Amino acid sequence: MLMRPFKLLTLLVLTVTLLSGCGDIESLFSEGDTNTITISIAYSPEKDKWLTEQIARFNDQRITVNDRRVRVEGINKSSGAARTEIKNGTLQVTIWTPSASTWLEVLKQETGNQNVAVSNKPLVLTPVVIAMWKPMAEAMGWPNKPIGWKDILDLTNDPQGWGRFGHPEWGRFSWGHTDPEISTTALSTLIAEFYAATGKRDGLTVADVQSEEATRFIRALGRSIKHYGYNTLIFSENMKKFGMSYISAFPMEEITLIDFNKFNPPPTPLVAIYPAEGTFWHDNPFIIMASATADERAAAERFYEFLLTEESQRAAMSLGFRPANPNVPLTDPISPTFGVDPQGVQTVLAVPSAEVIVAVKNSWSLNRKRADIVLVVDTSGSMEGDKLTMVKAGIETFLLRILPEDRVGLITFDSTARLVVPMAPLTDNRIALQTAVQEMRASGRTALFDALILGKQTLDKLPPAADDRIQAIVLLSDGADNSSRASLDEIRRLFDESGISIFPVAYGNDADRNVLEAIAELSRTIVVVGDTGDIAQIFENLSRYF
Amino acid sequence: MLIISRTIAGIYVLATLILVIVTVIFGPIGWSPLPLPTAAPPIRVELAVSSEKEAWLRSALERFARTNPTISGRAVEVRMRVTGSIDLITAIERDGYQPTVVSPASELQLAELRQWRDDLLREPAQALAFTPLVALMREAPATKEIANPWQLWQRQFPDQINNVKIGISSPIKSNGGLQSLIVLAAQYHDEQTSLTVDQASDPGLEEWLRQLNSRIVGWPESTGTLTAEFVTQTGLYDIITTYENLALQTFPRGEAQGLGARIYYPTTTIVSDHPYAILTAPWVGNAERAAARLLRDFLLSAAEQTIAMREYGFRPAHPQVTIDLNDSTSLFGRYRDYGLQLDLASQLAIPSPDVVNKLVDTWSRATKKPERSHSCLCDRSNCSRCSY
Numbered sequence: 001m002l003m004r005p006f007k008l009l010t011l012l013v014l015t016v017t018l019l020s021g022c023g024d025i026e027s028l029f030s031e032g033d034t035n036t037i038t039i040s041i042a043y044s045p046e047k048d049k050w051l052t053e054q055i056a057r058f059n060d061q062r063i064t065v066n067d068r069r070v071r072v073e074g075i076n077k078s079s080g081a082a083r084t085e086i087k088n089g090t091l092q093v094t095i096w097t098p099s100a101s102t103w104l105e106v107l108k109q110e111t112g113n114q115n116v117a118v119s120n121k122p123l124v125l126t127p128v129v130i131a132m133w134k135p136m137a138e139a140m141g142w143p144n145k146p147i148g149w150k151d152i153l154d155l156t157n158d159p160q161g162w163g164r165f166g167h168p169e170w171g172r173f174s175w176g177h178t179d180p181e182i183s184t185t186a187l188s189t190l191i192a193e194f195y196a197a198t199g200k201r202d203g204l205t206v207a208d209v210q211s212e213e214a215t216r217f218i219r220a221l222g223r224s225i226k227h228y229g230y231n232t233l234i235f236s237e238n239m240k241k242f243g244m245s246y247i248s249a250f251p252m253e254e255i256t257l258i259d260f261n262k263f264n265p266p267p268t269p270l271v272a273i274y275p276a277e278g279t280f281w282h283d284n285p286f287i288i289m290a291s292a293t294a295d296e297r298a299a300a301e302r303f304y305e306f307l308l309t310e311e312s313q314r315a316a317m318s319l320g321f322r323p324a325n326p327n328v329p330l331t332d333p334i335s336p337t338f339g340v341d342p343q344g345v346q347t348v349l350a351v352p353s354a355e356v357i358v359a360v361k362n363s364w365s366l367n368r369k370r371a372d373i374v375l376v377v378d379t380s381g382s383m384e385g386d387k388l389t390m391v392k393a394g395i396e397t398f399l400l401r402i403l404p405e406d407r408v409g410l411i412t413f414d415s416t417a418r419l420v421v422p423m424a425p426l427t428d429n430r431i432a433l434q435t436a437v438q439e440m441r442a443s444g445r446t447a448l449f450d451a452l453i454l455g456k457q458t459l460d461k462l463p464p465a466a467d468d469r470i471q472a473i474v475l476l477s478d479g480a481d482n483s484s485r486a487s488l489d490e491i492r493r494l495f496d497e498s499g500i501s502i503f504p505v506a507y508g509n510d511a512d513r514n515v516l517e518a519i520a521e522l523s524r525t526i527v528v529v530g531d532t533g534d535i536a537q538i539f540e541n542l543s544r545y546f
Numbered sequence: 547m548l549i550i551s552r553t554i555a556g557i558y559v560l561a562t563l564i565l566v567i568v569t570v571i572f573g574p575i576g577w578s579p580l581p582l583p584t585a586a587p588p589i590r591v592e593l594a595v596s597s598e599k600e601a602w603l604r605s606a607l608e609r610f611a612r613t614n615p616t617i618s619g620r621a622v623e624v625r626m627r628v629t630g631s632i633d634l635i636t637a638i639e640r641d642g643y644q645p646t647v648v649s650p651a652s653e654l655q656l657a658e659l660r661q662w663r664d665d666l667l668r669e670p671a672q673a674l675a676f677t678p679l680v681a682l683m684r685e686a687p688a689t690k691e692i693a694n695p696w697q698l699w700q701r702q703f704p705d706q707i708n709n710v711k712i713g714i715s716s717p718i719k720s721n722g723g724l725q726s727l728i729v730l731a732a733q734y735h736d737e738q739t740s741l742t743v744d745q746a747s748d749p750g751l752e753e754w755l756r757q758l759n760s761r762i763v764g765w766p767e768s769t770g771t772l773t774a775e776f777v778t779q780t781g782l783y784d785i786i787t788t789y790e791n792l793a794l795q796t797f798p799r800g801e802a803q804g805l806g807a808r809i810y811y812p813t814t815t816i817v818s819d820h821p822y823a824i825l826t827a828p829w830v831g832n833a834e835r836a837a838a839r840l841l842r843d844f845l846l847s848a849a850e851q852t853i854a855m856r857e858y859g860f861r862p863a864h865p866q867v868t869i870d871l872n873d874s875t876s877l878f879g880r881y882r883d884y885g886l887q888l889d890l891a892s893q894l895a896i897p898s899p900d901v902v903n904k905l906v907d908t909w910s911r912a913t914k915k916p917e918r919s920h921s922c923l924c925d926r927s928n929c930s931r932c933s934y
Contacts, residue, residue, distance in 0.1 A: 345781040
């Protein structure tokens with residue numbers, strides 16, 4: 001009995017003695033540690049893996065500034081979203097590192113504050129490239145012949161499509177484009193397209209952006225866009241999943257291409273085309289915000305020095321970034337083995353003024369390809385309750401996000417499918433759509449496949465528009481078909497090579513995901529879950545496909 | 547016996563526990579008949595250096611620390627601050643920065659500091675190394691026909707200049723930019739010794755700089771940044787002006803990524819001497835001064851000068867350290883065929899502060915860039931546009 005308290009006491013003494021040997025015993029007990037300089041860094045998602053590791057390494061080193069320990073906290077935030085939140089005051093950070101300095105110029109222009117940052121230095125680098133399947137690039141003359149946007153335009157305009165290069169089996173040239181409002185790559189690509197349209201390499205003006213010639217060029221290039229998207233990841237995932245039959249090319253950062261070829265590589269690799277007209281470096285700037293105190297600035301400088309060390313830069317290079325530290329030589333994966341050319345960038349376009357960048361961004365809604373969209377909504381008995389309520393909320397959000405010139409119609413289906421609102425420009429039938437959506441009631445069985453066939457017939461019957469359009473069906477359902485005369489095989493046969501994309505939106509835990517996944521697979525799209533998370537965000541993201 | 551042993555041990559453990567708890571809560575207690583020896587506080591040397599020396603000095607300071615340097619038994623600690631040469635001086639003059647040693651790229655900046663307070667520089671500065679100003683040009687279709695980029699900057703610009711992207715660092719922020727401006731002005735006037743005030747403020751030169759400005763991609767704030775961008779962001783510049791050592795440092799990476807670039811020298815160049823000046827200031831005590839001298843001697847030692855030459859491309863200040871172009875372990879030997887030229891035909895003298903002021907004014911008017919309002923080179927009796 002005497003032994004137990006004795007042992008406990010001994011253990012306690014030993015523990016306390018050991019802890020006291022650690023030195024600053026006071027800090028072990030003090031909560032919050034007011035003597036620490038905590039600096040925050042908002043970074044773009046492609047740097048997440050690298051910076052998460054580096055922040056942990058830095059914090060472990062217990063680096064001090066003016067005898068105060070420095071601690072770094074990271075926030076993963078896409079460049080466009082971070083700029084909006086900094087502008088609105090909802091994001092306050094010591095350091096901001098978007099993908100490119102372009103965003104700082106946009107922030108300065110939009111806030112009217114030229115002194116929003118105190119310093120701006122590159123952290124890691126990656127150029128914007130056109131990623132193309134290697135056989136297609138080779139058919140165009142890669143790697144011996146420079147390829148540019150004008151070559152892409154010629155291929156887009158050629159009715160022979162890839163037959164122009166001896167490969168009619170590849171069909172027409174197609175590509176994808178993300179939204180420049182949120183994607184740095186999309187913004188850089190769009191600026192590069194305007195440069196190509198004007199034949200300039202610097203000095204792009206607002207007048208250039210608004211010129212008829214440039215508008216014609218951008219719209220002509222847009223004709224071969226298969227669909228849009230809200231981020232690069234969706235496209236690279238689909239390219240890996242569907243291969244060469246999905247799209248021919250897609251503009252992306254070189255690091256994304258390396259990642260595509262390096263991890264879980266597909267049978268056919270992508271290669272980087274550095275556009276002949278020129279491209280941009282994404283410099284991942286380390287921006288110290290003007291709101292930082294003197295100590296925070298000094299701490300941020302120490303963190304920057306740490307990130308520029310050879311060890312840290314080599315870690316970034318292993319992920320596909322090019323080091324900003326000039327003393328770190330390029331090695332794998334910056335090599336032809338992974339589809340890139342270390343010396344690929346020959347011409348760099350001048351970053352235009354903030355005013356021009358904003359004009360380019362604003363031109364997007366004017367020049368992007370218009371869409372014909374059929375909303376196909378499941379109103380069968382299984383959709384009763386929350387599911388249908390969610391569908392109505394989702395469609396309301398969706399209609400607010402798409403362009404007024406887009407033609408939209410509504411089909412509902414239960415035991416049978418019916419066209420409730422015929423196709424018309426959204427400006428003309430917005431009220432009819434909103435009324436019809438609110439009047440939807442759930443009952444009966446599910447004729448999902450029949451509804452898709454009616455959707456296709458509706459699109460086929462549309463009078464041709466003056467411009468090329470994206471044709472799409474947005475299918476909102478729980479997926480359990482039990483009443484159609486048609487089958488999934490028939491859907492597969494009908495939609496193959498039709499050029500119509502189906503975007504299934506799934507509702508409920510009991511949704512028949514297999515059917516919806518099969519539909520997405522045949523259409524080379526993805527299934528979106530419509531009733532979990534932020535409904536507004538889900539439908540905003542969905543609207544960015546058109 | 548067992549019970550007695552346990553009781554003694556228990557009392558000891560309990561007493562220790564009480565002592566530890568009291569120490570944690572109230573601080574150290576007890577009495578010692580003899581004072582315990584404590585380490586003397588270290589001597590701190592605040593070293594302010596310009597950015598082109600950063601790579602060498604960071605590694606040199608690690609080697610210095612490994613020698614366990616002491617002065618009168620006190621350890622020597624060195625803290626380095628790196629910035630552009632002109633900003634170093636601005637920080638002292640305007641922001642109250644108090645370094646022990648200042649080592650800008652050139653005597654030009656010390657002349658400015660001397661203009662402000664000559665009492666700070668009573669101890670003569672010593673050159674740490676030498677670096678001539680050069681141009682670096684990459685192989686590209688646009689540069690194929692250019693034999694020497696310095697020939698582009700003639701009084702009458704040749705057509706070739708319209709096809710190339712040129713980068714020069716800002717003369718109001720960077721010593722490299724200021725030296726480039728001096729060499730270009732000398733070239734404009736065909737001057738091979740020293741510029742005059744009249745030459746610096748010549749309207750013809752101003753018009754020539756205006757035309758040049760329209761052909762310049764950018765005037766970045768630091769020559770180090772400009773040179774780093776030249777090699778890391780290929781395609782951004784075809785031609786830049788920079789220091790010879792920085793140009794040499796780009797070659798290993800350039801070689802690995804297939805960037806064909808060469809060094810070109812102007813007919814008359816200017817050489818940076820990287821002065822090491824221990825300030826005679828109230829905040830520099832005798833101990834700090836002695837520590838700063840110890841560091842200077844280390845940096846000027848033959849071993850350290852050899853490292854600076856071999857690994858970082860500096861021309862040595864130590865008379866017994868020579869550059870051997872056959873030494874393939876040195877940057878000079880390894881890249882001897884990249885346009886390297888050890889013998890410089892002629893060198894410009896460092897211009898007087900008056901000439902520099904006029905030249906910067908002329909450049910500012912031509913490029914519509916702000917003048918050096920916070921850090922000017924002028925006689926204090928005639929400083930109407932300068933703010934301190």
